[in-house]
Amino acid sequence: MKNTHFRNIFKIFINKKAVSVVISTTLMTSAVMALGFVILFWTQEKAFEANSEYSENTDLNIAKIGEELIIEHIFYDYNENTLKIWLLNCGKTNSIQLTQILLSNSSWSQTCTDFELKYLNGTSTESLNVNEEAVIELSVNLVTYFVNYDIQINTERSRQFVSEFIA
Amino acid sequence: MQDENTKYQNAATEMNQISLEKNREEFAVSDLEYTVIDDQVFVEVQIKNISPIPVQLKTFWILDKNSNNHAYIDALNINMNSGDVKYFTGIDTLVASLLDSDSSNVFSSWFVTSRGNLVPLEKQEEVDQTIIAHVALGIGSLAMDFDTFRYYTFETSTKLENFPEGTHNFNVPKNEYMAFGFYLSNFDLKKRPITFDAHSLFWQPGRSAVSEGSWFIVNVDDDGNIQSSFNPYSIDYGERRLIIFASKNDLDIGSFSRLKTGNSVTTVATFLLLHGTKDDVYFAQSIPFVSMFYE
Numbered sequence: 001m002k003n004t005h006f007r008n009i010f011k012i013f014i015n016k017k018a019v020s021v022v023i024s025t026t027l028m029t030s031a032v033m034a035l036g037f038v039i040l041f042w043t044q045e046k047a048f049e050a051n052s053e054y055s056e057n058t059d060l061n062i063a064k065i066g067e068e069l070i071i072e073h074i075f076y077d078y079n080e081n082t083l084k085i086w087l088l089n090c091g092k093t094n095s096i097q098l099t100q101i102l103l104s105n106s107s108w109s110q111t112c113t114d115f116e117l118k119y120l121n122g123t124s125t126e127s128l129n130v131n132e133e134a135v136i137e138l139s140v141n142l143v144t145y146f147v148n149y150d151i152q153i154n155t156e157r158s159r160q161f162v163s164e165f166i167a
Numbered sequence: 168m169q170d171e172n173t174k175y176q177n178a179a180t181e182m183n184q185i186s187l188e189k190n191r192e193e194f195a196v197s198d199l200e201y202t203v204i205d206d207q208v209f210v211e212v213q214i215k216n217i218s219p220i221p222v223q224l225k226t227f228w229i230l231d232k233n234s235n236n237h238a239y240i241d242a243l244n245i246n247m248n249s250g251d252v253k254y255f256t257g258i259d260t261l262v263a264s265l266l267d268s269d270s271s272n273v274f275s276s277w278f279v280t281s282r283g284n285l286v287p288l289e290k291q292e293e294v295d296q297t298i299i300a301h302v303a304l305g306i307g308s309l310a311m312d313f314d315t316f317r318y319y320t321f322e323t324s325t326k327l328e329n330f331p332e333g334t335h336n337f338n339v340p341k342n343e344y345m346a347f348g349f350y351l352s353n354f355d356l357k358k359r360p361i362t363f364d365a366h367s368l369f370w371q372p373g374r375s376a377v378s379e380g381s382w383f384i385v386n387v388d389d390d391g392n393i394q395s396s397f398n399p400y401s402i403d404y405g406e407r408r409l410i411i412f413a414s415k416n417d418l419d420i421g422s423f424s425r426l427k428t429g430n431s432v433t434t435v436a437t438f439l440l441l442h443g444t445k446d447d448v449y450f451a452q453s454i455p456f457v458s459m460f461y462e
Contacts, residue, residue, distance in 0.1 A: 058171040062178040068185075070283035073228055075237060086239070088225070090189075090283030092181065120241050131281060133226065133241060 064157040066093035072133065074151070076142055076167040083138045083167070085151070086120075087128065095127040097156035103140060105149045112138050142167045189282040193218040196288050198256075203270045208238075210261040210276060212288055213254050216247040223247070223281040229263045233272040238263035243278075307452035308355035309441060312407070315350040316457055319413070321425060322391065330391030331409055341432060341461035344425040346393075346413030347382060351402060358404035359446045365397040365419035366442040369412035369456070371435050382412035382426055395423050399443065434460045 068091025075084045083103070089096055101112040117125050117134050128134050142149065146166060153161045195215040202209040208229060216222050224245040230237045240261060247253060255261050261276075278286040317333030321344045327333070333348055347369050353361050367384040386394040393411075397418035402408045415426035429435065439454040 055171055058175050062175055065179060065182050068182075068283060070279075070285075072226060072279050072285070073230075073237065073239070075235075088279060088283060090281060092178075092185065120239075131225075 060157065063093045064159055067091045067096050067155055067157060067159045068093075069096065069128075069153060069155075069159075069161045071151070071161075071163045071165075074163075074165040074167075076140075076165075081139060081141045083140050083142070085136045085138070085153075086133065087136070087153075088133045089128040089130055092130065093157075094129040096129075097127045098136070098153055099156055100152075100154040101136070101138060102152040102154070103138075103142075103149055104152075105147055110140055112140070185282065188220055189284060191218050191220055192222050192280055192282060192284045192286075194222075194278075194286050196286075199288050201270070201274045201276075203265075203268045203272070206264060206266050206268055208263050208265050208268055208274065210263070210274075210288075211256045212261070213252060213256075214247075214278070214286075214288075215252045216249055219249050221246060221248045224253075224278045224286075225281045226279040227261055227263075227276065228279065229261075229265065229274060229276040231265050231268050231272050231274055233269070234265070234267040236265045236267065238265050307441075307454065308353060308359075308361060308445065308450070309402075309452055309454065310352045310354055311439065311454060311456070312350045312352065313457060315348075315409075317348050319346040319348065319391075319411075320344065321346070324425060325393045325395075325423065327387060327391040327393065327411075327413070330387060330389075337457055337459050338462050339428055339459045341428050342430040343428055345382075345428045346385075346411060346425075348409055348411045350407050351410050352407040353402040353404050355404055355445060360401045360403045361443060361445050361450055362399050362401040363410070363441060363443040364399050365417050366440075367410075367412075368417070368440050370438045370440050371429070371459075372438065373435065379426070381415070383414040383417050385411055385413045385418065385423070387411045387413070393423060429461050432461055434458055 068089070070088050070090055072086040072088055073084075074086075076082070077084070085101075098115075098117060099113065101115065103110045103112070115136050115138055117128065117136055119125055120133050120135060125132075125134060148164055149167055150162065150164050155161075193216075195217050196212060197215075198211065198213045200209075200211045202211070208231070210227075210229060214224075224243050224247065225241070227240040227243060228237065229239070240263060245253060253259075276288045278288070280286060315335075316337065317335045318339050319327040319330060319333040320340075322328040327346055331348070339345065355361060363384055365384060369382040369384075371380040373380065384397060386396075386398050386400070388394065393413055395418075400408075413423075413425070415424045416422060436458050437456045439452075439456050441450075441452045441454070443450050
């Protein structure tokens with residue numbers, strides 16, 4: 001009787017087939033769940049990143065459409081070969097940075113990237129805030145006088161402001 | 168996502184609104200005067216905000232077109248509500264330093280508003296468009312106003328009846344002692360005053376002799392009395408003045424006497440032959456004038 005009891009218990013331990021199914025099922029379930037969590041966290045992370053990027057792009061676009069520059073006056077000094085451009089930030093966006101100024105007429109063009117932005121009191125500035133005025137001085141040689149020139153001002157946020165003048 | 172989209176839409180709407188408001192800014196500029204003293208240009212002007220929104224004048228610019236020098240006055244920051252009038256006179260006169268400037272130079276000036284509008288200051292001449300249409304551009308400097316044509320009969324041998332009103336009609340009694348009047352305006356492009364001398368006349372060609380068809384310019388007192396001699400007088404630029412032609416003779420050469428209209432029932436052409444000086448140079452202009460019907 002006692003031997004039979006031990007034999008039954010022993011059988012439980014040596015019945016590998018039945019135990020293997022349980023363990024494998026448990027292991028697989030755990031693995032799937034773990035993978036599921038990894039995917040979930042990864043997806044959440046990606047969604048958050050996408051959301052942040054979208055938000056940043058939206059803010060950038062809002063800042064971009066809020067940029068507004070007008071040219072108050074343009075003066076070309078024939079003796080010094082310098083072109084002065086007075087600007088006003090009349091938009092809603094602060095920190096307008098200028099990257100390029102393109103000058104052209106029907107037969108000539110010049111791109112200026114090396115220039116200094118100065119407030120009207122002469123202080124240098126990197127950018128222009130709302131309601132601020134500044135002047136740019138460019139070294140250019142406008143060989144043809146009394147003709148129309150086009151001017152295009154490009155900003156860091158990829159806005160373009162176009163005007164024309166007679167020199 | 169929805170919030171970002173809404174945020175962008177709101178920003179776009181706001182910029183559209185700003186653009187709309189910018190386009191609504193409008194001003195009436197008057198009484199513009201430039202005075203130069205020792206390279207200081209004094210700009211007196213009256214400006215009215217006739218737009219329905221408040222505006223801010225931010226910067227004032229002035230350009231001397233002769234010397235090409237320019238100057239600006241920044242940080243004005245003058246706020247004007249709708250309908251507000253700002254007088255830049257007296258202590259508020261705008262003063263800018265411009266080297267080599269002179270009162271005879273041509274100036275251009277403008278305000279910059281905080282919304283980015285450039286408001287040019289231009290002299291607004293009180294010019295009747297009808298009169299402008301009558302200016303013989305490129306031919307002369309004087310314009311006449313057809314509607315002001317009137318004729319006068321005589322109360323006495325030297326006094327006009329119903330002066331200065333006269334009778335506004337192009338149908339004129341024949342064979343009567345008559346004088347004629349109308350308004351002339353000076354639109355000289357260089358804005359010089361024009362002075363008439365005694366050789367200016369109102370001429371009706373086709374009569375037997377020139378002396379029979381010419382009414383010379385006269386001076387008339389307020390009560391209608393015609394002066395026996397002619398004292399030259401001027402019309403300043405933009406000014407409009409009633410001119411009277413009543414004498415058979417040039418008063419520099421002969422004495423005043425009246426002249427009758429023709430004795431035929433007919434339509435006649437008339438011309439204005441004007442003579443004098445513009446500043447210190449001689450001036451002459453012939454203006455094809457009205458046709459009259461003698462009845």
